[in-house]
Amino acid sequence: MKTSLPSLQLLFIRVDSYLPDIFLSTDTSQVDFYSRIYLHPFYKMKTNTVIRWMSLLSIWMWTGEGQIFQPELTSNAFLAKVTSNTVILKQPYCVFNQTCPGCEIWLVAGLCSAKGTFDALVNSSTPNILSLSPYPTAFNPSSNNFFLTRVGLLSDFPCNQNPNDQYFVVGADGICSGVNCNGVLPDGSTVCFKYLLIDANGTLVNSSDWSGNITLPKLLALNTISDGLSARSGAMVVITTILCVAAALLLLLFLIMLCVTCCTKKDGKKISVMNSIRIPRYDTHNLKERVHPYDNPAYQPDLKNYSTSSTLPRDGARKL
Amino acid sequence: MGAGAVTCLMFVVVALNAIAAAAGLALFAVAIWVAVDGYKLYPISGVSGKDDIFAAAWIAIFTGFAFFLTCIFGIFAALKRSRALMLVYLIIMFIIFLFECASAITAATNRDYLVGNSNFVKKQMLQYYGQDSTQGKQITQTWNRVMEQVECCGADSPEDWMLYNSTLKQIYPTYNWPLSCCKRLSTFELQNPAGCKVGLTSTLFTKGCFNYIESVLSRYTWAVSWYGFSVLMLVVSLDVF
Numbered sequence: 001m002k003t004s005l006p007s008l009q010l011l012f013i014r015v016d017s018y019l020p021d022i023f024l025s026t027d028t029s030q031v032d033f034y035s036r037i038y039l040h041p042f043y044k045m046k047t048n049t050v051i052r053w054m055s056l057l058s059i060w061m062w063t064g065e066g067q068i069f070q071p072e073l074t075s076n077a078f079l080a081k082v083t084s085n086t087v088i089l090k091q092p093y094c095v096f097n098q099t100c101p102g103c104e105i106w107l108v109a110g111l112c113s114a115k116g117t118f119d120a121l122v123n124s125s126t127p128n129i130l131s132l133s134p135y136p137t138a139f140n141p142s143s144n145n146f147f148l149t150r151v152g153l154l155s156d157f158p159c160n161q162n163p164n165d166q167y168f169v170v171g172a173d174g175i176c177s178g179v180n181c182n183g184v185l186p187d188g189s190t191v192c193f194k195y196l197l198i199d200a201n202g203t204l205v206n207s208s209d210w211s212g213n214i215t216l217p218k219l220l221a222l223n224t225i226s227d228g229l230s231a232r233s234g235a236m237v238v239i240t241t242i243l244c245v246a247a248a249l250l251l252l253l254f255l256i257m258l259c260v261t262c263c264t265k266k267d268g269k270k271i272s273v274m275n276s277i278r279i280p281r282y283d284t285h286n287l288k289e290r291v292h293p294y295d296n297p298a299y300q301p302d303l304k305n306y307s308t309s310s311t312l313p314r315d316g317a318r319k320l
Numbered sequence: 321m322g323a324g325a326v327t328c329l330m331f332v333v334v335a336l337n338a339i340a341a342a343a344g345l346a347l348f349a350v351a352i353w354v355a356v357d358g359y360k361l362y363p364i365s366g367v368s369g370k371d372d373i374f375a376a377a378w379i380a381i382f383t384g385f386a387f388f389l390t391c392i393f394g395i396f397a398a399l400k401r402s403r404a405l406m407l408v409y410l411i412i413m414f415i416i417f418l419f420e421c422a423s424a425i426t427a428a429t430n431r432d433y434l435v436g437n438s439n440f441v442k443k444q445m446l447q448y449y450g451q452d453s454t455q456g457k458q459i460t461q462t463w464n465r466v467m468e469q470v471e472c473c474g475a476d477s478p479e480d481w482m483l484y485n486s487t488l489k490q491i492y493p494t495y496n497w498p499l500s501c502c503k504r505l506s507t508f509e510l511q512n513p514a515g516c517k518v519g520l521t522s523t524l525f526t527k528g529c530f531n532y533i534e535s536v537l538s539r540y541t542w543a544v545s546w547y548g549f550s551v552l553m554l555v556v557s558l559d560v561f
Contacts, residue, residue: 079519079526080496083482088518169518174494184493219485225443230436235542236428239549243421246556250414253559257410261403 069095070209071107071193074167084219085184086171092151092195093166094159095208102200103154106130109170109185110138110146112192112213118146122204129196129204134179139186149182154197188218329561330398336558337394343551344387350547351380354540360465361536363458365434368444372430373541379423380544386416387551394558410559417555424548431541438530442475446486449498456487463529464500472529473501478519480528501525 073081074088081088092105108118110133121132121144133144151168170193171184185191190213197206354377365371390412397405434440448459467473474480474497481488481497488498495517501524502516510516515523 077521079478079521079524080482080517081519083496085493167518172494217483219489220483221485222443222446225439225446225484227440227443229433230439231432233428233432233436235546236425236432239428239545240425243424243549243552246552247418247421250417250556250559254410254414261407 071195071211073214075164076167078167082214082216084187084217086169087185087191087193087214087216089168089170089193090164091157091166091168092208093157093162095157095195096154096197096206097159098197098206100154100197100199100205103205104198105151105154105157106148106196106198107151107168107170108146108148108194108196109191110144111186112190114145115192115210117144118194122207128202130198130202131179135181135183136177138183147180147183148196149180151195185216188216190215330401333398333558333561334395336554336561337391337398340551340554340558341388341391341395343554344384344391346384347547347551348381348384348388350543351377351384354543355381357540359536361462361533363455363462364441364444364533365430365537367448367455367459368440370430370434372426373434373537373544376423376427376430377540377544379419379426380548383416383420383423383548384551386412387420387555390416413555413559417552420548420552424545424552427541427545427548431537431545435530435534435537438475438528438534441530441533442480442484445475446480446484446488448487450486450488450491464498466529466532467498467500467525468504470529470532471503471525472527472532473497473525474528475530476528477526478524497524 071092072090074090076088078088080086089107096103096105110118122129126132130148133147135147135149137143138147139145149170169182171182173182174184176183192213193211195208196204199205355374357374362371362374365373390409394406394409394413397409444459445463448456449463450456450460478497478501488495496519499510499516502513503511503523503525505511512520512523
């Protein structure tokens with residue numbers, strides 16, 4: 001139930017009674033200074049508009065100051081303001097303006113789809129609201145989908161204070177088993193909140209509006225993180241290709257070298273170095289004139305030193 | 321071939337062998353540094369069985385030392401001018417070359433798998449942090465140390481703990497992230513336990529730990545991989561001579 005209208009009228013009266021006091025002063029020097037201003041015709045015309053603007057300003061300040069009628073998210077930039085199963089709300093300063101000794105403020109937390117259910121239950125004036133929907137079974141499939149939890153005494157949240165650094169965590173008790181414990185909300189649901197004013201006997205005195213819809217993010221499962229190979233870095237590609245190419249090159253070089261050493265050794269067996277034993281040498285191949293397989297031209301000059309020309313053939317073509 | 325050219329060639333070969341021996345010894349030392357794991361991040365690769373960076377470091381220890389010995393043998397063979405010894409030297413060098421190739425390629429490839437992006441590290445952290453198994457304890461210890469020393473939380477940010485289901489959330493449902501994420505005083509007490517629990521940004525670390533982990537594992541990998549690569553290029557130039 002809104003209590004704003006009577007207080008607005010009160011506000012008007014108060015502001016109007018304030019303003020003349022501000023401008024009146026008992027100090028004579030100040031009076032002289034001000035009288036010069038006040039008695040200026042332009043200023044006299046302006047005072048009415050000034051009064052109007054100041055009263056409007058005061059109204060805006062008043063409504064922005066903390067007269068909230070519904071639960072709201074905290075204005076601090078907490079990282080965990082809205083998690084998958086908890087919510088951080090402002091504390092209920094100045095929600096209920098009436099004096100009610102021993103009254104307590106309770107919070108109704110539930111799925112937004114259960115707003116109608118709760119309102120209907122309250123209107124049908126059930127005797128004990130507080131045990132309507134105990135927390136452990138509150139969010140079962142066929143249950144009421146809301147629960148009530150205690151926030152604090154009404155006297156702890158007066159209107160003249162509104163510290164912004166205070167907060168109330170819905171879900172602070174984790175998965176608990178009490179009837180009215182502050183348990184976690186269902187993962188990923190859309191939740192709405194409402195404040196209730198309950199007196200010492202357990203009867204409902206007043207209630208605020210429902211809050212706006214607050215959607216909780218759904219908790220993602222671990223297997224949604226794909227931890228396969230993401231990308232190959234450039235360095236890895238460079239190292240792999242250059243090393244493989246180098247290994248192949250080395251192998252090739254190695255094989256070529258092996259081939260070269262093996263082949264030259266085989267040819268060497270055929271060439272007979274000059275020796276002192278004079279043996280006839282036979283031509284076993286059908287050769288043309290120009291080829292000299294048994295004479296090594298590099299050692300030709302040594303022929304004269306080591307043998308007489310009559311015993312050894314000069315070239316294989318001219319047979320003995 | 322003139323005698324001068326042969327002497328010059330032999331001098332070059334001996335000099336290159338000496339340089340390669342020194343490089344092999346340095347590779348041996350660097351690979352020991354990687355295997356010892358001064359940053360104590362082995363569990364991050366070991367728990368999931370992908371510790372090939374450290375396996376490559378072990379191979380590099382052996383090949384580095386083998387390079388050193390073989391190059392000294394090569395100097396000896398070059399001075400003796402024996403063809404058979406040079407052949408043996410080249411064969412041994414080629415075998416060690418192949419092993420070092422394997423080590424360098426393994427280290428580089430495994431690094432891409434582990435820290436190419438933050439998914440692998442993040443998933444492992446969410447799965448094993450707080451778990452009661454041996455792997456869980458190792459991961460918990462490693463992450464606690466990293467988060468406290470490097471002043472970071474989670475893989476990319478504390479939001480990792482809130483977005484995904486994790487072992488920590490199952491065991492401690494009221495805690496949004498581990499206490500190691502909170503800023504501490506010099507007496508190791510928490511600076512502001514209530515503020516850290518709700519996420520007041522001045523009371524907890526908001527940057528992610530992935531950059532640090534990635535830089536350390538990359539440092540290990542490039543030590544083994546690039547250094548091995550440079551030693552191998554030296555050996556290739558040696559063999560061509």
